[in-house]
Amino acid sequence: MATTPTSTARAASTSRSGSTSRWRGIAFVGVLAVALVVAPLVSSPYVNYQLSSIAVFAVAILGLNIVMGYTGQVSLGQSAFLGLGAYIAAYGILHGWPGPLTLLLCAVVPAVVGMLVALAAARLRGLALAMITLALPIVGVPLARRFDDFTGGSQGQVVSWLRAPESTGLANDQWRYYVVVLIAVVAFVLARNLVRGRIGRSFAIVKENEAVALSMGVSPYRTKVLAFTIASLLGGVSGFMYLAIVQYTSPETLVFATSINLVAAMVIGGSASIIGTALGAVYYVLVPVLAGQVNSSRTALISGAVLLAVLFLLPAGLVSLPRRLARLRSSTRRPHPSAPPTTSDEATHRASAPSATTDQHS
């Protein structure tokens, strides 16, 4: 079939917008980098603490997004790995282990635990999997209370570490901010490369259809175990970061409610999206704070209402906001869009919707 003029024009415009969006992307990264470096120098310790919290939970949500958003495997247990990482970090610090070794253990031990759980759980799908991951924080909290030699029991562990070195001239909150943001940036860059590469494609095909994955030589079982392991690793790392800024951990760190809120934040930010992960973390940290400032006794009510409102307006998450706005603008500019530029976009949406349902039934 001959190429119609419209499609050529569209192709040209795509390539043009492709290169502009590339430059825009680079500019965006540049501005973001400057903002990340400058922010703590001009903010109050309170703001720095909130910004650092965003970095912490961004890494936890990143792990969740890899297993749930990218690979399509429900996980209701991410808080268990966050808590495990925080406890390992506390133990290491109280026993005087060097920081980098502690960080390494905070990554490796949860990853091994996650892998062992996944080796059994990855045979299951859907709700059985949800059940097993749900059991992790439920069993983890009483375990943390019981093994108080290691965890400090219900009182938890208070640590005092990661003071800013004299030579830097930074305050503690600024120094901790730089440490956790550095870890978060490294985690995000690695995760971005991971999901865009061969492994990311195998995640996507396992999410889409396991039988097809198998026929392409991708083992769904191994892929799922890998996704879980990475998610647990990132959960453990976020636990290390959590301890770095909060300086305290207790069984409360790993409660089931945290897992649920992390899942909500992931979907709010944008499933299977790196930028969405960061937006989800911003949401996770800021909405309760802002709701508390509006009315401290109505925090839950306001956060719930905001959550519901975002779901209503942006079912694909905050990351879809620019696209949504663009569509709104184009529809107001042209009252009768005979050939809206978003058609292909909608088509992919429709194509992916039924596959999501099949996924759920299988």
Place this chain on the structure above:
Amino acid sequence: MSYFIQVVVDGLSNGAIYAAIALAIVLVYRATGLINFAQGGMAVTATFVAYALTQAGVPVLLALVAAVVLGFALGALLERGVMRHFEGGDPDTAVVATIALLVVLSGLSAFFFGYEPHPFPSLFPNRTIGVLGVFVSLRSIGTITVLIVVMVALQLLFRSTKLGLAMRAVADNPQSSALSGLPVSRLLMIGWGLAAALGAIAGVLVAPQLFISPGMLDFVLVYALASAILGGLDSPVGAVVAAAFIGVVENLAGAYLDFIGDDLKIAVPFIAVIVILVVRPQGLFGRKVTVRV
């Protein structure tokens, strides 16, 4: 021996509460394919209605009836007003919407009644009776009896009424049901309404023991989820058996295994559930789903 029976009966009465919420979860799952995290929130909201009525001097039984009716209305309303919007979309988004409902509902309860727990009058007299040399609380027996009645009623509804048949048809295949002229959306509303009404019963039964507060059922919800999944999400009988199993195992482990004790007893049923699921992924009573390519 008598101590053993007492522990088992207490476990069964806990299990009855888990079972009521688990049944509600199964009901919604069968109708919409969703795990409804708002189940606990709906139940607590309805229970607070009963609480407000008893505070106003209404007898508990009447308050229970009012809570069940209002719970039904609330469930139907939430399905129509909120969940309808997410049907047919990404299931993850729909599940998070139920989480949002949970947060909003407990926020609302806290708005009117605060977060601190209030005492709640019991439907059954707070006495124990001796049966065959064993002392069992009337509350336990009453809870178990009510649950059995509810279960039989549900079974009758689904097996021997036209409404139940229609609901099963919608759960099985919404498209075909719609084509055969069934009012699918209205049936979904009824499904949510029934689930919320069931939650109201569970809430009123458990409130005297737990004291009523917005977070009263958070923990029960977790047990109920475990029961529903262990029993196989499409099997009401399975959910009840699993809930009884979880309640009894938890109580026995807490009572007899010294190193487990009261704090770790929750771990025992969950570890049992994990082992069972790894061996039998579809749950105890669930049908095995064959995946077609």
